[in-house]
Amino acid sequence: MQLPLILLFLQLWGNVEVSLSQNACPNLPVVPHAHVSAVTKKAVYQQGNIAHFVCETGYTSFPPTKYACTENGWSLISRGRCHLKPCVLPDDTPNGYYQIISGEEFVFGTTVQYFCNEGYHMVSKDDTRTCTLDKWTNHVPICEPLSCDPPPAVGGVIVKGLPDNDDPILPDRLLKFSCEGPGKYVNGSSVLRCGQDGQWNHPFPTCENETKQEEGCRLNCDSAPSDCGTPPHLADGDTKGTLKSQYTHGERVEYVCQNYYTMEGDPFQTCNNGEWTGQTRCLKPCTVDRELMNRHNIAFRYGYQDKLYIAHLDWIEFICTKGRRTGTLLMRPQCIDGVVNLPTCQ
Template identity: 45%
Template sequence: MRSSLILLFLQLWGNVQVSVSQNVTCTELPYVPHAYLSEETERAQYLEGHVIHFTCEMGYISGPTIRYVCTNGGWVDIHKGPCYLRPCELPDDTPNGYYQLIHGAEFVFGSTIKYFCNEGYQMMSRVDTRTCMLNKWSNHVPICEALSCEPPPADGRIKINGLLDNEEPILPDRFLTFGCDDPGTYLNGSSMLICGKDGKWDKPFPSCEDITCQVKEMHNHLSVAGLSTANKTVKSGHTIWFQCNSPYILDGSEAIECLQSGEWSAPFPTCTKKCEVTGVPNNVHITPNVRNNHVRTGQKLRFTCRYRGHFLRGDAVVECLADGQWSAPFPTCGDPLGCDSPPPLADGDIKGSFRFQYSHGERVEYICQNLYEMLGGPFQTCENGKWLGTMRCLRPCTVDADVMSRHNIAFKYKRYDKLYAPHNDEIEFKCVTGRPYGTLNMRSRCIDGVMPLPTCR
């Protein structure tokens, strides 16, 4: 035992191999995690007192050298170790960003960190991770730069305010305004864009577009000048002209212009068929004057007789319709016409004799039945084949006992069970016995057969 201790001491201080017994050997090597046997101490068997050295694997380190000595057929550790992962210095920070450990438990060999950028900044480096190597971190520190929005595309037609002259990046919260200076153009899109914190514009870029007017459907017989058949739109300031194929005439403006508002200066015209003015007798006068014996749709002609004593036979006003036809035949002028028997009067009769034929200028008198009052009249006159004059008979009102009993009233001054009152006549009532309360006005007036009655309660 004493000799073994002496050998161990010598090995520790002088690394001297002393053999006490040449018969004791060590064969199976001790297990040292993450370490391997040094080449200079590697052999098939070891005699008592022999010392072996272990080296840590790559990425691992130990304190003092790991050594074992062979004693009594077994290994005794002079310094056991262990091997532990080689640590790395703290990684460098990146301005405007931060890192996080994504592999490993601490900053040791093989650990990996990933860099992130703060809000408003973007990663400019292609590689954003670093790994702990033997003596340093891999890769360079990633770079975070402020987010910026893409500049608007070059467009000579659009005016942009807010761009920097030195082509500096457009940072978040900066805004640009857009407009169109060229006449005949308009801004298609938003007039103001704001650069967001994500480096993207809040709206699409606008553009300057030509102001145009839409060509509408046109009448089949309408011919157009200043417009190609393929065009469906026309730029502002452009004028087109119209005319109609015979026998149609233009109804509307001969020329219209596309305005800056995108609207036409006037509605699209249409073509209407002309109405012919023919067969008018010489003794009939027409207003207004008609040129070329044709007028357009909607135009009205007025007719009068040229000679004294003549009367117009037919409509005095005739209108040209859309199909080229007249609203009525043209009238004629001549001696006045007589009239057939006069029209009947409801609730009335003709006073005097009755005939089936009357001459121009003759008149008849009407009379209403008993208790009926005439409104208008009382004459109708034969005027060139027509009876002129209006009247009607207004009905009387009937008040009887049954009606009054339902209202709890009676005649105030008369003691009849039934009474007829002509139009516009008044009757005063009173409440029956036991019904002292009535409406405020106990007088009623007859209006064309209707008399509202008061009520007592």
């Protein structure tokens, strides 16, 4: 009597297993960048079970993705798409700017790099920030003004143009040097400019004694100073006023540079006992046109000109027209005497 009951029970249990097997959903749906939540995860899914998908770290979805197991397989309840989690815009830094150097447009994993404006330098240790789950890494970098060292206090040297109250000497400030008392002359450039890199464009001049011959001539000695002929030609520049064929000792002429050219040194040449003395030079501008930018896949960040002239020591900023910046050149190069190294995007 017991044996038939046991056989009947085994037959009924087998039918239940077959029924469960037939009702199970064998394979989970594939949801990119997502996995089944721990609460709804099962070894075997039967009719009526719900699978709730959760996005991977750094991704977000609304609405969430849900599937239901039915007799015909998995049925979609709500469809979402896991996309990279957006970040709030990174903070700007005063006197500077940032550019994306890695990742998508302000989403999880994106890295930005900060740069300082012309005339400023970065004093922060880290210049990059990365978008994480809930914030940007690192603090906003700080850009402080560049400044040039003040000239040394040397007796007999007169300096004009220094800032008041010992304020910093900022880029583009000009200092003019002269000598105190008779019998002295400026040895070096009499006009110095503080550069954008915080360096002077010439060494500081000194005051030297004039030669014995010049001193004797001022005392009406027998050897009178010689006159000078036409002043020397200045490349990419010209003289002011009408030229003469002969200049007496001590006379001077003033030079100007062509448009967009930058003068380096003293704008004057002086007749000194038959010779013209003075350091004058015109530094070339840089030219960037549309054809050149197209070869590098870049464009002006500000403005829409097809051609631009950039003066010596000036900066110009570009953006990529396609792709991303390659190589080590920054998107903000400087013009140095007619040469500007352009970045490339690919």
